[in-house]
Amino acid sequence: MTHTPIQRRTLLLGSLLLGAGVKAFASTDNWPSRPIRLVVAGSSGAGGDIFARLIAVPLSQALKQPVVVDDKPGANGLIACDTVAKAAGDGYTLLFAPSSSILLNPMIHPKLPYDTDKDLTPITQVGAAGILLIANPSTGFKNLADMVAYAKAHPGKLAYGSWGTGSSGHLAMEGIKARYGLDMPHVPYKTLVSEVTDLIANNISVGFTDIQSPIPHMHTGRLVGLGQTGSQRWPATKELPTLSEQGYKFEADGWYGVFAPSGTPVEIIDRLNDEINRFQKTDEIRQKIEAQNMIVPPSRTAKEFAASIKKDAAIWQSLAKTTDLKDK
Template sequence: MTRSSRRALLARAAALCALPAGAALAQSPRSGYPSRPITLVVPFPPGGATDLMARSIGQRFTRAWGQPVTIENKPGAGGMLAASQVAKAGADGHTLFFGAGAQLAVNASLYSNVPYDTARDFAPVALVGSVANLLVAHPSQPFARLADLIQRARAEPGKLSYASPGSGSTAHLAMELLKVEAGLDIVHVPYKGAAGGVTDVLGNQVPLMIVSMPSVVGHVKTGKLVALGITDLRRSPALPDVPPFADTLPGFEATGWYGLVAPAQTPAAIVQQLGAEVNAALQDAEVRRSFESQGIQVLGSSPEQFAAHIAAETRKWATVIAKARIKAD
């Protein structure tokens, strides 16, 4: 996420929070939406940042409209299985995609045969939040900070490996950028989501993992994992003792973002209703506390702002991937 886009989105979030209580609550249009249960398709297994946010938003939809919301976790193929399922779904607002920048902005440059086109096949609803990535290690590993890892990796090229939630994830791209900028040779071990990689680094089967903060913040706080650095420019209130990568590599930043989209051609009234309810959820004190305690920065946006954000991020990561010569595994 670029600094200018983040400032604009934070301004939008502040404006939303200034609304009177209940002002952003959506009212069902005369069409009676939703008329049946809603499915939120998530491109990762349960337990990661995307799943956490999707479930919070889904619970809000149920409370507001009285319809059940099912979270369908569908990992695989860099999130393309889940995204393509929603792209082909009926444009009536009952099947939605809660995805990340990887699926909505990165995959188009990383893979040669993406089965959907974000601009053509989706109607942006709202940007929900952003998350920095943490580089973590098993406590038995000889790393306390990023500088320690860089020194070790340079001394032993190709001998270290790191786990990520999957090829094309922001975490993967962040680590590949680190390798380029620091001149490192570390082997990538992609997983289908965060949970499997976290399990293996906790068991010291993989020495390192780079992953979104919500997936590991609890393990860092309890000492089960050691955080070497965070990919935001600033320290996180959730883990204030963990330094940014930028302390070692000035200017380094690679945060992930998450949002809700509907199939293209979904009626504008339904898109607006969904967006209003998402933004109302992000004003809820309980939701904000839950997100922020896990290192999630609460955002919020209009459909138009989210569309512009996706377009800007698509351009940004296309340039990064080309310059770094990053390939999907």
């Protein structure tokens, strides 16, 4: 086939762009015309998976296309974030991640395989809450003071768990250790489910978890709550004092967020933002979010959510400076 000079220049430019690694984008005119993949930075059955499925159903209904949840646990969400950061910005691959994956990974891992700021575009926030300090009942601990007293009396003997190096649970406990001068080894788990399982089995005595996963086991007495982080007591744990109420200030709230690969058309970002914000405000979804021990955040545009992330990052970075929180 013979091409005109203009056609040849167009083909050459397209080849150069693809060769330079620039992502190719589909037209937004008929988006979405096929299923959307929602990559979750977490394991099946844990908080992130629960919330992702909570929004996937009404989002599927609003977009008239299936939203398929794809759990990718490990490395405090790094694997899931990397998957989406390298995906095409066409609106068919999205990320559902906790705040710690977005805010702390860049602080902890100096050589991430992606750039959080450049490769992931914020869409909207889902839920807001803290995290839980949990113990096996065999410890006899009832609160933060009990744990601190035991750890001081038994240096190096009380190991604690979190859902990974660089998680907000890791940061919270390292802050407690620094404040009270404790020697408590860290046991990072690949998934929250495995951490909670080991807490129940008493393979590990204490740990920080997300705000949802241990609650059924707290109700049956297989686990006991020692405290919760954040700016308030959360809907399903109203009886549990915050760490701030117990003398250790940790008022930074966590959240889940929806993100897209860089270059995703702004029309798609805004449509997703509008839909998710809208149904979070319905009584049905609000009640389901509160049943999972979180609250519905204020509605924000995508740009406002991006600005709030920068503000939160400064808070978390300040907290991280008081610890030896780094990739080892």
